[in-house]
Amino acid sequence: MRLANDILLNAALTLIILAGVLLLIRIWRGPSMLDRAVAVDVAAVLIIAGIGVDAAMTRTRYYLSIMLVLAFLGFTSSVGIARFIASRDRAGTKERP
């Protein structure tokens, strides 16, 4: 039982780290700033997920407040980008009549 728990939790952590690497590829390649804004949103979610899996492994509760703050404020970066930068970002656009 303990071995199954360890295997599942380590596999979950591996999947999250793999997702983070793939997300870095999207941030690197993302043709416009909005793609990067969405990707940074998902990066905040992946950080929350990694903290959660770590808290489940060690059964500690000290990082749950960090999860709460990230869930509450993680969207501000993409909102700021969408409000103030995207109107000047013309990468890969087409003219709209």
Add this chain to the structure above:
Amino acid sequence: MNAWQQTADLAGSILLFLGAAVCLAGVIGMLTLPDVLTRSATATNPQTFGMLLLVAGLALRLRSGVDLGTLALVAFFQLLTSAVAAHLVARAAYRTGQTGDCALLYDELSAPEDTRPSA
């Protein structure tokens, strides 16, 4: 540790693994889909469903009152804020013309000025 606690631990581990798998699926979708709107759509997959699975698994493993309250707040704020961010990003994507090759089925924002619903 009795049987119920062992069962709850195993169920929590399985839920955490499934949540991580959903997160990975969403990120793979972000890599493969073509434009901002579809990427934003698949980004809500880890933001809502994966996050709910992870929070449920962590709650099954921690099993104390204060932690359950904190995790419920995490899920609530995540569901609340991801919708706001996705809405603003999609609207900015439309304004700057990054909506792909006009594959929108119904384009409500392109109505004339006087019939457009106020934003």
